[in-house]
Amino acid sequence: MFASYRKGLKHGIPIALGYLSVSFAFGIQATSLGLSPLQAVMISFFNVTSAGQLAGLQLMAAGAPLIEMALTQLTINLRYALMSLSLSQKLDKSMTLIHRLLLSFCNTDEIFVMASQQPGAVGKAYLYGLTNGPFIGWTVGTLIGALAGGILPAAVTEALGLAIYGMFIAIILPPFRRSREVRAVILIAVAMSCMFAFLPLFSFISDGFRIILCAVVASALGAWLMPQPVKDEEEEAAA
């Protein structure tokens, strides 16, 4: 059990360091929009989500109605429901209700993808290990950004904006190389996403909704045309 925890902790380190730089940028933005460092840290501590927090921050600063806040979070973060649904299929017996309630709090994109890539089922020890580092990195990075962000030159903070996408690219490229099916699904999702973002005809679709739409269509097409055999355990172990 301790070995699983340690394994999770180790897998979480690169995510934690990536989060450090991303949340650092969030901390800078929060204080520049009039929040105190403590408030910035509280947002990160209670939300643990990048795109949702950024949008929420802007709504707070604009004094938007609460219903708009709720709907924005719902659309941007609805992808987590899909991820939680997917993750629910990978959990072993140690994941009782209380652990599901606690760990779902930290089900971020990166943690979800990392857990999904583990061969076989995952248990609570591994998941606590996996989430601890990134959660600390996310909160501490926000604090550092909120306190010290103002003194960094803009060129540095702008370049840091790439950190999270660099991580995403690093996660999807190895399976992109190895699996023709995964490659097709990613290409469909990317093509759709770019089309919706760039064509004025689709400009009414919000960013959060665009991601859900692309992910659902691409995954459904993949599942329909290239169903994965049920022996997923062996296959993931081989990947």
Added chain:
Amino acid sequence: MEWKTFLIYLLVMAGVTYLIRMLPLAAIRGKVKSVFLQSFLYYVPYAVLGAMTFPAVFSATGSLPTALVGTAVALVLGWMEKGLLTVAVFACVAAFAAGLLI
């Protein structure tokens, strides 16, 4: 920001986000039987990350040329299967260096 306003916003924001994540995980205890649904859920993480990265990565630095340089570096290193942190750091460094040169 005034604390009372802030806390109400925070409660709505964090509450909605938590419920979205928690409900499916707490409610679904069994295994999905359908091959279609299994395959669908297998593809979801890749499709989500693909759609989140493109085209958003091109505006991540506030300047298209530096973002393109950073993205290119990330793609090459990712293709070589370097670790998450390596790819992220070198993408940022490349974008920063490009910003100095342009």
